Amino acid sequence: MHVLLPARHLLPSLLCYKPHYRPISSLSIAPALVRSEGHSGGRWVPATSTFPVLDPSSGRELLSVSDFGVQETREAVRSAHTAFQSWRVTLAKERSVLLRKWSELMMQNKEDLAKLITAENGKPLKESLGEVVYAASFLEWFSEEARRVYGDFIPSPAKNKRILAVKQPVGVATIITPWNFPSAMITRKVGAALAAGCTVVVKPAEDTPLSALALAELADQAGIPGGVYNVTPCSRQKTPTVGEVLCTDPLVAKISFTGSTATGKVLLKHAADTVKRVSMELGGHAPLIVFDSANLDQAVAGAVASKFRNSGQTCVCSNRLLVQKGIHDAFVQKLAAAMNKELFVGSGFDERTTQGPLINERAVEKVEKQIQDAVARGARVVCGGKRHSLGGTFFQPTLLSDVTTDMMCTQEETFGPVAPVIKFDSEEEAIAIANSVNVGLAGYFFSQDPAQIWRVAEQLEVGMVGVNEGIVSSAEAPFGGVKQSGIGREGSKYGIDEYLEIKYICYGGL
Secondary structure, eight states: OOOOOOGGGOOHHHHTOOOOOOOGGGSOOOGGGOOOSEEETTEEEOOSSEEEEEOTTTOOEEEEEEOOOHHHHHHHHHHHHHHHHHHTTSOHHHHHHHHHHHHHHHHHTHHHHHHHHHHHHOOOHHHHHHHHHHHHHHHHHHHHHGGGOOOEEEOOSSTTOEEEEEEEEOOEEEEEOOSSSTTHHHHHHHHHHHHHTOEEEEEOOTTOOHHHHHHHHHHHHHTOOTTSEEEOOOOTTTHHHHHHHHHHOTTEEEEEEESOHHHHHHHHHHHHTTTOEEEEEOOOOEEEEEOTTSOHHHHHHHHHHHHHGGGGOSTTSEEEEEEETTTHHHHHHHHHHHHHHHOOBSOTTSTTOSBOOOSSHHHHHHHHHHHHHHHHTTOEEEEOOSBOTTOTTOBOOEEEESOOTTSHHHHSOOOSSEEEEEEESSHHHHHHHHTSSSEESEEEEEOSOHHHHHHHHHHSOSSEEEESOSOOOOTTSOBOOEETTEESOBSTTTGGGGGEEEEEEEEOOO
């Protein structure tokens, strides 16, 4: 692996390295996949204005994209509603075949899709390729689940009646997704929705609309009927009004959102007026606990994988590292060594890079604020701690020791490459710290004690637990949280239920 040392130790050749701006036209992406207009009713639709999509590595414009407003969004919803009338009665087998074809086209175009993700998101190209494969897996998984939407025949209490329960699609679903996984967060929702017989209107994050539009092109190529998959890109300025339309339009039956808890609460209030179905995958603040009995090398590897994937910009990344006192000093030393050896900051298109830029300046400022607060309260910077010498939104992977539970970095989600380590004494103390927050998406812990593993796994107040493992996501597993981390589950056999209603049919007079 290439070496990333604290700034004062950087090799001269790395000090002068500058991220190279690559316009979209230079990335050798199939032209059909580079789209700048919205997608509504099976057509590419311009808007009266555009907004720029920026390269987070350089801050320069990649492309200008149609800036949908209220009118264009309502038209997309109407297109989805019209398409729903025929899509809902399309045979499950036919929907399955189309979703499978869409998945196959993603895999055939995975290099181009990965380049788009790296260009607009900044993550290393290897991670982007991994995301495309992950994203395609949801379309494949739900292509199979489409044929397994079973109802029930229920024994009747009366001889002249029969009782049936059938499952039907809820209707038009609006899909509001974040920038950190611009393909996978779409397919995880859309795959389930389309498999169930719903149609969708996707509003991608303003930072990363290009991936959503490329998926629309591949949906067309796969034969997904017009109006089934619609995309309404819009700027940050128009997001509040467009979001309100997507949550209040009477033709919308379901809202699925991934993003911050604060925004999720606003959308829930909008949805309440018309009592829409909702799925919410909201903020995380994942604990990663290392007990004295843990395999130290395994714990360090898990911490690096969990914390620094996508430069710490994932909702399930470990945000608080709790390490038992008997192993604490050795863990911090080994983690610092692993970070210096394995993490390399640079452009996502550089094959050496493991850590790309943060998404924008606001993200950098949040990381800086948390580090400054921690240091002011007594934390020690073991490595990193500053903006990277590359400038822009690049930031040094940071390890903090002597961290306490009153510091900002342990009270709120970071979404950046900062690993704060808290020392604890007992299992009970670790559980209390881990469960002390109002969110509960993912949690991780490392232990070789079988009894402890069962106790802790059952007591952690989270929706997903990684035991001796730092990466837990897959299409086959239910993804979601408890407390203020959300409502519902995505992926797995449970994910399709979020887009289905149960109808009871009583057949009498027999």
